[in-house]
Amino acid sequence: MIENKDKRWSVAGHFIMIILSVLAIAPFILLLMSSITDEGTALQNGYSFFPQKFSLDAYSYIATQWGLIGRGYLVSIFVTIVGTFVGVSISAMLAYTLSKHDLPGRGLLMFLLTFTMLFNGGLTSTYIVYTQIFHIKDTIFGLLLPNLLMNAYFVIMFKNYFEHTLPGALVESARIDGATEFKIFYKIAVPLSVPMFVTVGMTSALSYWNDWTNGMYYLSTNSNIQSIQTLLNNINENIKFLQQNNVGTTVTTADLPSVTVRMAIAVVGVLPMLLLFPLFQRWFVNGATEGAVKE
Numbered sequence: 001m002i003e004n005k006d007k008r009w010s011v012a013g014h015f016i017m018i019i020l021s022v023l024a025i026a027p028f029i030l031l032l033m034s035s036i037t038d039e040g041t042a043l044q045n046g047y048s049f050f051p052q053k054f055s056l057d058a059y060s061y062i063a064t065q066w067g068l069i070g071r072g073y074l075v076s077i078f079v080t081i082v083g084t085f086v087g088v089s090i091s092a093m094l095a096y097t098l099s100k101h102d103l104p105g106r107g108l109l110m111f112l113l114t115f116t117m118l119f120n121g122g123l124t125s126t127y128i129v130y131t132q133i134f135h136i137k138d139t140i141f142g143l144l145l146p147n148l149l150m151n152a153y154f155v156i157m158f159k160n161y162f163e164h165t166l167p168g169a170l171v172e173s174a175r176i177d178g179a180t181e182f183k184i185f186y187k188i189a190v191p192l193s194v195p196m197f198v199t200v201g202m203t204s205a206l207s208y209w210n211d212w213t214n215g216m217y218y219l220s221t222n223s224n225i226q227s228i229q230t231l232l233n234n235i236n237e238n239i240k241f242l243q244q245n246n247v248g249t250t251v252t253t254a255d256l257p258s259v260t261v262r263m264a265i266a267v268v269g270v271l272p273m274l275l276l277f278p279l280f281q282r283w284f285v286n287g288a289t290e291g292a293v294k295e
Helices: 002-035 039-045 057-064 066-098 106-118 122-133 152-165 168-176 181-189 191-210 213-218 228-244 258-290
Strands: none
Touching: 002 258, 039 258, 057 066, 057 258, 066 106, 066 152, 066 181, 066 191, 066 228, 106 152, 122 213, 152 191, 168 181, 181 191, 191 228, 191 258, 213 228, 228 258
16 A cells, blocks of 8 residues: 555656656747747747748858857857866865864854855946956956856855765874875865766856856957857847848848847857756756755
8 A cells, every 4th residue: 555655656756747847848949949930930920839930040140140159159168167167166165164163263254255145245346346456358357257256155055065975084084194184175075076066067157158247247349259148149139230220221120030030049059058967967966965054
């Protein structure tokens, strides 16, 4: 009787997860199908999983901008790799330090860390500091530094992981053998914390890859170091401008796939991360679970 009840719960759980999985995947399928739908069909019938007429006009328009888009991909790849590596390294080292309960001033450091999660100086003051003091305007640091390099939430995740996962006896044994704290960190803490590093790294990489606001704030419109997201947003804005100001030009509204190109832009922007995520899914789930708050 108990086995039958457990089986029913298992079937019900699988059924619910299948529904949730379909609901999660369906928007991406709709996004892809909408991007290859004919512009007129999309305007007349809206977006559909089964469009009446297919067209690659949206991707053809994006292909005309491929020189800029290719450069944007290279910038985004560089910024994502460097920003993720540096950001995760800083967060992990700070978290390892804060995981030591005998650290002098630990309470003050934790207060300052938590304070940054609740309050900030606002966009205006942040912009002034970065442009007038650090002078990151129209430099690659405009995409790397603001708001993304270190996250207090990531530090807390790492700290919880180190506190509850690292074997105390192993750490103490390494100290007796003469290992420094830094050597313990990269020889013991890092290898034993791969799931957490992957979890924080993937989250940080997604933030860098999807970020377009820093490019809007800290880069000029003719800058040659714009990320892919900033460039795609500019292409979208250019289409709007051409539609609204096509009087006296050879460009007409019908020539621009304004509706479907937005979907194609989204596909081009999200595809690399969408393909990368399944490779790290196992570590991502483990890290997110084990890094949660524990008793």
